[in-house]
Amino acid sequence: MSQKILRTLIEQFDRVVYLLRKQTGIQFSRNLLRKMLETYRAEKGYLYIGATLLNVPWIFAYMSNSQSIVGQYLREDSDPDLILAIQDRAPNAMISDDRQICRKTKDFLSLAVCFIHHRESKDRDDGGLMESMKMVVSTDPDRWVHQKVIPFDHQEFQRLVQIHGEKARRQMDLVEMAKEVLGDLLS
Template structure:
């Protein structure tokens, strides 16, 4: 990062040079420590939340700061926890989901091994809106795709295309009449009830002081757990996907129009 020593990213106070940026999770000002001066305890610059507004850059929002996953990672998040009001930060989450919902669908399929169809996407969108998912206390711009999926209700797995080899094998072994047909769909000939959902969203600081977020995918057959998978959020991957040109987005029209209907 280069501030070019120009405001609002740069300020000189007495003999100190201060460099500023914006927190990607809460939109509050952050001070970049060690940008031009080597630190004793680390050879890498790092960001520290700045509890004052920076004119032309960002206003300090105490509520957003206290809910910020980068400042206050939590391992006790509840799906029912919501912020009291919708601010610009939450509106940006909705906009990001709306404009990049094709990539949200791709990430869901990549991490779960379950193909996202327009019908499933619509069911999840309806639930997200009804539950005011954009107000979830553990949500931010950097984890929006995973939180969207995390907040979804349990979904029936019957008839869904399964790409993950381990999940396919488990379904065939653990569901008495379960099989994968020639269209890669999971089907049963009996009356087993097989559902998938997501739970246990956790935020922790890694050994190198970076934020690590995880959640778990569960699959049950007649209310008995038969499959579990830990999913680790990859913020950089989502950033790269958002920057993908429209002409290279295979599912953009199909999914973003659907998101516009519910999130626009």
């Protein structure tokens, strides 16, 4: 199963990134994505007991540990609560006109995102599996700026994986990056 999870993460990495960007509101630069891949590799995220072929995008984020988001851009459709929380609760942070997370002053700025509390439960209506995790933005481990529960949308991920041919708008540079970092783990 771990080999199938790795293969899916590598081959669908652009779609994984698309879903994470959409759900978090954070644009995740190529440099940050590479760091996340390296952390996922070091943590052996593909061996996590809760990892399945349906939850690849979210377990990738979950197993990438805390990552700095200073210098990252927020999407135009970002949660307004995230923007307000950064502006109000991170005293040395600001959001620039082009939506980049920056320092207000020359003082050091620590602002990171991590994903915690992976939860599985049964859907009360149809008995299917529901999964979620919590996204936390913090200035240090004890000072949370923003938190949001992120539901796993298994169907959307599967729908994206099924898009082929001309309809698929792929970012193969992201797939290549995943292959560079994780490819040698495939047997």
